[in-house]
Amino acid sequence: MRRVAWMTDLHLNFLPPEKASAYFDQLNQSQADLILIGGDISEAPRLILDLSDLAARVRKPVYFVLGNQDYYRSSIAGVRAQVTQLCSRLPNLTYLSVIEGVELSPGTALVGHDGWGDATLGDFEDAIKMRDERLIEELAACDRNSLADLLRRLGREAAEHIHRVLSYALQYYDNVCLLTHVPPFKEACWFEGAWADERHLPRFACGSVGTVIQDLMSMYPRKQLTVLCGHTHSPGYAQILPNVHVWTGGVDVGLPKIQRMFWVP
Numbered sequence: 001m002r003r004v005a006w007m008t009d010l011h012l013n014f015l016p017p018e019k020a021s022a023y024f025d026q027l028n029q030s031q032a033d034l035i036l037i038g039g040d041i042s043e044a045p046r047l048i049l050d051l052s053d054l055a056a057r058v059r060k061p062v063y064f065v066l067g068n069q070d071y072y073r074s075s076i077a078g079v080r081a082q083v084t085q086l087c088s089r090l091p092n093l094t095y096l097s098v099i100e101g102v103e104l105s106p107g108t109a110l111v112g113h114d115g116w117g118d119a120t121l122g123d124f125e126d127a128i129k130m131r132d133e134r135l136i137e138e139l140a141a142c143d144r145n146s147l148a149d150l151l152r153r154l155g156r157e158a159a160e161h162i163h164r165v166l167s168y169a170l171q172y173y174d175n176v177c178l179l180t181h182v183p184p185f186k187e188a189c190w191f192e193g194a195w196a197d198e199r200h201l202p203r204f205a206c207g208s209v210g211t212v213i214q215d216l217m218s219m220y221p222r223k224q225l226t227v228l229c230g231h232t233h234s235p236g237y238a239q240i241l242p243n244v245h246v247w248t249g250g251v252d253v254g255l256p257k258i259q260r261m262f263w264v265p
C-alpha cells in the first residue's frame with residue numbers, strides 16, 4: 001500500500017521563498033509516500049526555482065501538471081521546455097503532460113495533463129476575460145477570434161494526450177488516477193459552492209478532455225477512474241459515470257495544503 005497526498009493550486013509566488021521552503025520541509029515529514037500536484041504551482045519567473053527547491057526538500061516522488069498561472073510572464077512553449085529539461089535532471093520530479101503514465105501499484109496507474117479552459121462549454125461570446133490574455137505570450141498575441149481557436153487547440157492537445165495514455169492504462173490496470181489542472185466537466189467545475197455559470201465555463205472547464213473520459217470509461221465499465229483537478233479554487237465532488245469520480249480542490253491562495261490523502265492498494 002502506498003499513501004498518496006494530492007495538492008493543487010499552491011500559488012507559491014504569493015509566498016516568500018523561505019516560507020515555500022518551510023512548507024516543503026513540512027511536506028517531507030508527512031505520512032505520504034508520493035505527492036501529486038495539480039498545477040498553478042507558481043509563476044514562470046519563479047517556477048524553476050520553486051520546483052527545484054521542492055525536489056530537493058521533498059525526498060519522495062513528486063508527480064505534477066502545470067496550470068495556466070505557471071505560464072504567467074512567459075510562454076507555454078518556453079515553460080514546458082524548461083520544465084521538461086528540469087525533470088530530466090531531477091529523478092524524483094515528473095511532469096505528467098510529457099510522459100505516457102506511471103504505475104503506482106500493480107492495480108493502479110497514474111496519468112495526467114495540464115488541460116486548459118478550452119472554450120468548448122458555456123458561452124464564449126459572453127465569457128469572462130482572464131489575466132491569461134495579458135500574461136501568457138501565446139494568448140497575448142491573439143485577438144478575440146484567434147483566442148477561441150487557440151483555447152480549443154490547447155484543449156484538443158490535452159484531450160489527445162489523455163486519449164492515448166488513458167486508453168493504454170485501461171488495458172492493463174483496474175484503477176486509473178488522472179491528474180489535471182482544469183475540471184473536465186461542468187459538474188466538476190465548482191465555483192463558490194455551485195457549478196460555474198455560462199460565462200465562466202469556457203475558461204474554467206476543459207470539455208475536450210471530458211468527452212474523451214466519458215467515451216473511454218463507457219467502454220470499460222468495470223474499471224474505475226478518479227480525476228483530481230483544481231483551477232476554480234472551490235472544492236467539490238462529482239460522479240460523472242458509475243466509474244468516474246472527480247474531485248476538485250479548494251484553495252486559499254497563500255496557504256498551500258494537502259487536499260486529500262488516499263491509499264493506493
Ligand SMILES: [Fe+2]
Pocket residue numbers: 009011040067069231232233
Ligand atoms: Fe489557481
Ligand SMILES: [Fe+2]
Pocket residue numbers: 040067068069181230231232
Ligand atoms: Fe488555474
